Structures are given as structure tokens and as C-alpha cells.
Amino acid sequence: MSSQTATHPRKEIPLDLNPTGAPDPAEQTLLFEIPGLRWTEADARRARQAVPEVPVDILTAISEHETWIYVSRQQVSDLGTPGDPAAFLARLLGTSDNATQAFRLRRLQALLSIGDAAQGGLQPWHYTSQTDIPVDDEDEFNQWFDREHLPRLAAVTGTAHAARYRTDGSPRYLAGYDLSSEDVHGNDAWRDAVATPWRDRIHQRFVKPRRLMLKRLR
Numbered sequence: 331m332s333s334q335t336a337t338h339p340r341k342e343i344p345l346d347l348n349p350t351g352a353p354d355p356a357e358q359t360l361l362f363e364i365p366g367l368r369w370t371e372a373d374a375r376r377a378r379q380a381v382p383e384v385p386v387d388i389l390t391a392i393s394e395h396e397t398w399i400y401v402s403r404q405q406v407s408d409l410g411t412p413g414d415p416a417a418f419l420a421r422l423l424g425t426s427d428n429a430t431q432a433f434r435l436r437r438l439q440a441l442l443s444i445g446d447a448a449q450g451g452l453q454p455w456h457y458t459s460q461t462d463i464p465v466d467d468e469d470e471f472n473q474w475f476d477r478e479h480l481p482r483l484a485a486v487t488g489t490a491h492a493a494r495y496r497t498d499g500s501p502r503y504l505a506g507y508d509l510s511s512e513d514v515h516g517n518d519a520w521r522d523a524v525a526t527p528w529r530d531r532i533h534q535r536f537v538k539p540r541r542l543m544l545k546r547l548r
Contacts, residue, residue, distance in 0.1 A: 362399040362419055363434040369397045374547035377422045389456050389544035438495035442476050444484035450491025450508030456544045457515045460504040462537035474532045482523040488514035501538055
């Protein structure tokens with residue numbers, strides 16, 4: 331029995347080469363990545379109650395045991411623990427500093443934001459992709475992401491907000507997409523958006539890419 335792969339006509343997505351809503355370069359976001367931890371919504375509610383004065387975005391991975399926490403660096407500084415992220419996380423987790431679970435901290439510098447960030451924070455799904463890139467390819471990588479890749483994915487129905495960041499760790503670049511449903515990622519429109527010759531050329535230069543779908547915890 332022979333099988334056939336369904337083909338779909340490519341949909342042209344209008345590009346905004348000068349998207350509005352450029353982020354303030356002075357703003358930084360802290361990203362706590364906690365491997366081995368998969369939280370429930372009840373866990374997230376308890377954590378928020380521990381730091382009621384600081385809005386935190388808490389998400390848990392679907393494919394592995396890992397929890398992510400996004401929080402404004404300025405708001406953590408205002409809380410009185412600017413140089414000690416472990417103290418902030420210990421308060422969030424309800425533990426002592428010495429007992430805080432192993433975590434990874436990266437500082438994110440916003441590069442581009444498309445869509446309504448506040449509305450994005452209300453979406454139940456958050457898809458992320460991240461990679462390192464060779465120095466010689468970095469300029470073209472950033473042009474591709476800003477001029478083509480992020481605008482095309484932001485235009486897919488179901489993507490409420492898309493943003494990309496430079497981190498102070500590895501992988502160096504991270505992009506996040508706030509989605510109305512899990513199956514927005516990978517649907518026909520999404521595949522059409524990423525299927526370009528420029529993407530195919532740049533993608534070959536990715537170093538240690540990682541992709542993760544996370545569920546936002548209320």
C-alpha cells in the first residue's frame with residue numbers, strides 16, 4: 331500500500347518590517363528555569379501568595395519535568411533582593427536559601443515584541459525556541475528573525491504575542507510565542523509561516539537549538 335503526504339498551498343503572510351511596540355532596551359526580565367520540577371496550578375497560586383507584590387509568570391513544560399518563572403528584574407530589585415536571585419526564589423518556593431532547589435537563572439534583554447504582551451500573558455500556552463549562533467552569522471540571524479521569522483509567526487491566527495530576547499547565557503537567543511491553543515504550533519498556517527528559503531539557510535547554522543512547549547499556570 332502506498333502512502334501520500336498531503337500538501338497545502340503556501341499562504342503568503344504580510345510582513346511588518348518595522349513592527350510597532352519595540353521594547354524598552356533598559357528593561358530586563360529574569361528567567362528562572364527549574365529542572366526536575368513540574369508544578370500544578372495550586373503550586374503556582376501558593377508561590378504567588380508568597381510574593382503578592384511582584385507579578386510572576388509561571389509555566390510548566392509539557393514534555394519534561396521543568397518549571398519556568400518570568401519576572402521583571404526591576405520588581406525583584408524593588409523587593410530588596412537585587413543581587414540575590416536565590417533569596418527571591420526561596421521566598422517564592424517557601425524554602426530557606428540553602429534548601430532552594432537547583433535552578434538556572436538567565437537575564438533576558440528584549441529585542442523585539444509583536445502583539446499585545448498583556449493579552450499574551452492571558453494565553454494558556456507558551457511555545458519557546460532558543461539557540462546559539464556562530465558570531466559570523468549573528469547579524470544575518472538577527473535580520474532574519476526581525477524582518478521575517480518573528481513577524482510571520484506573530485501573524486498566525488492564535489498567536490497573541492511574540493517576542494525575542496538576547497540572554498546572558500547559552501543558548502544566547504530565545505523567542506517566546508503566547509498561543510490560544512497548543513495546536514497553533516505546528517498547524518498548517520504555522521508550517522507555512524516558517525517554510526521560507528531564508529529560514530532553511532539560517533536554520534543550518536543553529537547551535538544547540540532547544541524547543542519547549544509550556545503551559546501557563548494560573
